[in-house]
Amino acid sequence: GQNIDQPTEMTATEGAIVQINCTYQTSGFNGLFWYQQHAGEAPTFLSYNVLDGLEEKGRFSSFLSRSKGYSYLLLKELQMKDSASYLCAVMDSNYQLIWGAGTKLIIKP
Amino acid sequence: SQTIHQWPATLVQPVGSPLSLECTVEGTSNPNLYWYRQAAGRGLQLLFYSVGIGQISSEVPQNLSASRPQDRQFILSSKKLLLSDSGFYLCASGQGEIEKLFFGSGTQLSVL
Numbered sequence: 001g002q003n004i005d006q007p008t009e010m011t012a013t014e015g016a017i018v019q020i021n022c023t024y025q026t027s028g029f030n031g032l033f034w035y036q037q038h039a040g041e042a043p044t045f046l047s048y049n050v051l052d053g054l055e056e057k058g059r060f061s062s063f064l065s066r067s068k069g070y071s072y073l074l075l076k077e078l079q080m081k082d083s084a085s086y087l088c089a090v091m092d093s094n095y096q097l098i099w100g101a102g103t104k105l106i107i108k109p
Numbered sequence: 110s111q112t113i114h115q116w117p118a119t120l121v122q123p124v125g126s127p128l129s130l131e132c133t134v135e136g137t138s139n140p141n142l143y144w145y146r147q148a149a150g151r152g153l154q155l156l157f158y159s160v161g162i163g164q165i166s167s168e169v170p171q172n173l174s175a176s177r178p179q180d181r182q183f184i185l186s187s188k189k190l191l192l193s194d195s196g197f198y199l200c201a202s203g204q205g206e207i208e209k210l211f212f213g214s215g216t217q218l219s220v221l
Contacts, residue, residue, distance in 0.1 A: 004152065031207055042113075042199060042212035043153075050207070087153070091207065099152035 002026045004100035006088050011106045012078055020073045020086050020103045028093020034062055034073045035087040037102065043087055046073070075105075083107045111136040115200045115213025122220055128173075128187040130216050132200030135181070141208065142183040143201040144175055147215075153199070159183060195220045 003025045012018040024032070031050040035043035049055055049064035049071060061074040073086055085102040092098055112135040122128060134140055144156040155168045157175035165175050172191060176184045183200055200213040 008150070033209070035210075040215075040217070042214050043210075044212070045209045048207075048209065089153075095207075097153075097155070097210075099154075101150060101152045 002090075002092065002098045004088055004090060004098055006086075006100040006103045008101070009104045009106065011108060012075075014078055014080060014107055014109050016078050017074065017076050018078060018105065020075070020088075020105065022071045022073070022088035022100060024069050024071070024088070024090045024098070024100075026090045026092045026098055029066060030091040030093065030095055032062075032064055032071050033089045033091070033097070034071075035089065037085045037087055039084070046086075078107050080107050080109070111140070111202050111211040113200055113202055113211050113213035115216060117216060118214065119217045120219070122190050122218065124192055124220055125189045128185070128190050128194070128218070130185040130198055130200075130218075132183045132185075132213055133181055134183075134202045137181075137202065137204060139180060140202040140204050142177060143203070143210070144183065144185045145199040145201060147197040147199060157185070190220045192220050194218065 005023045033048050034046040036046050037043040047062040049062050052064055054063045059076045064071045085104045087102045088100040089097045114133045142159045145153040147153050157167055159165050159177045162177055173187050198216045201210040203210045
């Protein structure tokens with residue numbers, strides 16, 4: 001079967017750095033997405049990786065290793081507004097998105 | 110970029126009552142449209158997707174149905190709601206095979 005694993009919850013301190021991991025087992029691979037979702041709101045797109053390596057976008061970076069079935073989202077200089085759930089999703093060989101359950105990130109002052 | 114309008118934001122319905130959730134898209138044409146349900150602590154579950162007017166694919170057999178009467182309009186319906194239909198419903202729009210999804214603001218449905 002297809003599976004996406006992420007930690008359920010993480011806690012970090014304002015101003016610090018946090019890394020949210022995602023491992024996947026899917027039938028084929030056509031890219032990995034990260035979305036941010038604040039409580040009670042819709043997910044918003046953060047990043048897309050289809051090749052191995054690190055993609056940096058401001059305070060957020062996303063890394064992909066296809067051989068390991070592994071990605072991480074790195075958030076630097078954490079702000080209180082970064083408190084949200086972070087969803088990992090993989091597009092399989094049929095171009096269907098498989099979603100992880102999300103990681104709830106709690107930022108403490 | 111696209112804007113997804115979804116309403117209502119919250120809905121409380123009795124078991125056995127009908128349902129109609131509407132979603133409209135601005136800023137694009139011929140998008141792929143999706144209905145997702147999100148249960149607390151769970152990943153997004155794809156319910157229906159559509160690649161064009163009148164073309165609906167169902168991912169999960171259930172008492173829900175979807176229709177796409179116009180290019181940028183997507184409707185989720187039920188004739189008789191079940192308690193298990195409670196959840197957070199999200200409409201999404203995307204284009205192309207490798208597509209970034211734009212989501213509506215969601216509808217929190219409580220079936221009592």
